Each structure stands twice: as C-alpha cells, then as structure tokens.
Amino acid sequence: MKIEFEHHQAAHCESGVTSNLLRNSSGGKITEPLAFGIGAGLFFAYIPLIKINNGPAIAFRTMPGYIFNRTCKSLGIPVISKKFSSKEKAEAYLKECLHNGDPVGCQVGVYYLPYFPKEYRFHFNAHNLIVYGMDDDKYLISDPIMDTTHVMDSCQLERVRFAKGALAPKGHIYYPKHGAVITDETIKQAIKSGIKKMFIICLVFPAVSRGYRA
Amino acid sequence: MKKDDVPQDLSSLGKITQEVCYATDSSGKYVAALSSGWDVKINALDVAWGDIEKRIAAAKEKVLNKEASPLLFFMEYRLMDSKILAGYTGFWQWQIKRHLKPEAFNKLTDKQLKKYAEAFNIKVEDLKSITVHED
Numbered sequence A: 001m002k003i004e005f006e007h008h009q010a011a012h013c014e015s016g017v018t019s020n021l022l023r024n025s026s027g028g029k030i031t032e033p034l035a036f037g038i039g040a041g042l043f044f045a046y047i048p049l050i051k052i053n054n055g056p057a058i059a060f061r062t063m064p065g066y067i068f069n070r071t072c073k074s075l076g077i078p079v080i081s082k083k084f085s086s087k088e089k090a091e092a093y094l095k096e097c098l099h100n101g102d103p104v105g106c107q108v109g110v111y112y113l114p115y116f117p118k119e120y121r122f123h124f125n126a127h128n129l130i131v132y133g134m135d136d137d138k139y140l141i142s143d144p145i146m147d148t149t150h151v152m153d154s155c156q157l158e159r160v161r162f163a164k165g166a167l168a169p170k171g172h173i174y175y176p177k178h179g180a181v182i183t184d185e186t187i188k189q190a191i192k193s194g195i196k197k198m199f200i201i202c203l204v205f206p207a208v209s210r211g212y213r214a
Numbered sequence B: 001m002k003k004d005d006v007p008q009d010l011s012s013l014g015k016i017t018q019e020v021c022y023a024t025d026s027s028g029k030y031v032a033a034l035s036s037g038w039d040v041k042i043n044a045l046d047v048a049w050g051d052i053e054k055r056i057a058a059a060k061e062k063v064l065n066k067e068a069s070p071l072l073f074f075m076e077y078r079l080m081d082s083k084i085l086a087g088y089t090g091f092w093q094w095q096i097k098r099h100l101k102p103e104a105f106n107k108l109t110d111k112q113l114k115k116y117a118e119a120f121n122i123k124v125e126d127l128k129s130i131t132v133h134e135d
Helices: A013-021 A032-038 A066-074 A087-099 A154-161 A184-204 B039-064 B070-077 B082-089 B093-099 B102-106 B110-120 B124-129
Strands: A042-052 A055-061 A079-082 A104-108 A127-135 A138-142 A150-153 A173-176 B019-024 B030-035
Touching: A013 A032, A013 A066, A013 A104, A013 A127, A032 A066, A032 A184, A042 A184, A066 A079, A066 A184, A087 A104, A087 A127, A087 A154, A087 A173, A104 A154, A138 A154, A150 A154, B039 B070, B070 B110, B070 B124, B082 B093, B082 B110, B093 B102, B110 B124
Parallel strands: none
Antiparallel strands: A042 A055, A079 A173, A104 A127, A104 A173, A127 A138, A138 A150, B019 B030
8 A cells, every 4th residue: 555645855854754744734835944943953962971872962953753743733733643562563553554544754763774874874763754655565664864765674664663772762653643734824823832942942941961051 | 055065075875865955045045955965974974983993893802812702792893782782682781791701601592692693683603603794
C-alpha cells in the first residue's frame, strides 16, 4: 500500500517532518522555516556533565519531539504520539497507521541507518523521518535531510526505531490527527505564540547552561 | 548570507545528497538554497574521526597485548560506551566492564557472545578473532 505523500527536502529533520506531515491539512502553507518558528525550535545548551561520544553535550535545538508538539498545539491540531516497550507491538501499530492512510513520523537513531554515509553515523537518537507506505515487505521512508526517498526492510527499521543510548527512541511514533483544517487565522495566532515561547526560552530561562547565558 | 555565497565544498554527505540551507536572494528575501558541504563542517568531522581512529588503534594494540578483551576493540569501533552496549545487550554495565578483561571474556558462553555479536552487528567468529568487514 502507498499513501499519497509528497517528499520535500528540508534543512533540519524535525521541522522538515513537521512541515511534511502538515502539508496535506495546511495546503503547503506550513513551510519548514514556519514550522521551526512556531515550534520555537531555536535553542542553545552546553552541558559538560553529560558526555556524548566522549565530549560535552552541546545542543542548538530543543529536545526531540518539542517542535512537532508545539507546532501542532499552537495550530490546534490533536497529536497522536506513542512509545512502545515491545518491538512487535510497535511494528503492528505502524502497520495499522499506514493501513488507515496516515503517514507517520518516527524518532530513530542514526547509527544503523543504511542510507547514511559512514562519516555521519554517530549514536545520535534524535533523528526524525516519515514512513509513508509499504511496498511488499519494505517500508517507504521519507527522510527530510535527503533529496530523494528511500526504502528499508522491517529488520533495519526495527533496529533504528529501537536504538539504545541517551534519548533512546523506544519506537516513538507520532502523527497529526486526520482531517484537521488550518486556516490563516490559526496560523497568525500560532506565529504570535511561537514568538512568545522563543522569547521565554532565550531570555527568561534561568539556567546558566541554557539560553543566551550559555 | 547571500545565495551565491552558500559554500559548495564537496563533503561525504554531498556525494549522496545536497543539503538545504536558507540564504538571501538579490532582493534580500530568504530562499532555500542547496549546498554540497562546508569546509568547516568537513574539518570538524575529520578531527572527530581522527580521534576515533586513534582510540580504535590503541584499543587494538591493547587487545593484541592481551591487556583487554576483543570487546574493547569493538566498543571503540562501533563508538559504543558501556551504557549504550548495556542497552543493546541487556547486560548490566558492571558485567560489561568485567567482560573487558580477557580472562572473563574467554569464559563467556556462546549465548552471551551471540548477544554481543548482535549488538555490534557482526558474527561471533569475527568477535573472537577481531576481524572487521567494512559495511
């Protein structure tokens, strides 16, 4: 089965996934930069206590999942989001979603992603991609970083969906509820709330390792 | 940044796909532009990988001198620390640290070795003989 879905390349994975998933209900009005803005995606953190690949943790974006959730909340779209402890249940749920015609966003680890070049493979578990259908037993993958779509078999997809380490995705799956309508008025309101959130994150956030003080 | 100034230094990702970035066009409006890589990013990755290569070489020497078990080599090779490996195998971290000693590693059962091999995505024989197949 294949769901009608248009792949668009983006600069960043989560804002790209958000704008691609919302493309149908917004009619293309939610572009990637707009999703990044409404979701208040900009952030800076320097946390020497957490080690990632033997170095201090440095982040330039918010926690995984925040951009999508904030964008949908500001636009008034209900979000369905699930994590799993069982690999079988995770795959069954993914198949059910695809069967219902919903393309879904998945949080994955990049280390075992087959189409990534070797130089980019680190144990980084906050990458996002969209599964938009099945072809025989292969899953159709739209990774917003890549210019074309890819396919992965169920073993490969299971491995990256259940990658381990910091921020383990645990098969995290998310998608906006079917049939939501986005009007210009809601976008206006959402932009305002995005600016407010960004202001709080950058200037009011109290910790010294985050926001502009970092 | 102007659209014409978007860096086009061929990177390893650039061979597979171009990256989207946002730059200003002639009228000053932001538009999406494609970049095939940036020297600064390439250098940063090269430095990071240079460090990793050194760690892998040091680990290999330790294993060959029988100071550590092959586990150490594959942990460095797969960039895993004991926490990540514990997640993949289901062992406790203290067990993994114990298995880093050659004596403890040699006593591992086939079942336990298989768990490690699966986590590293290699065969059990390769784990014992530290053979690396490029993938």
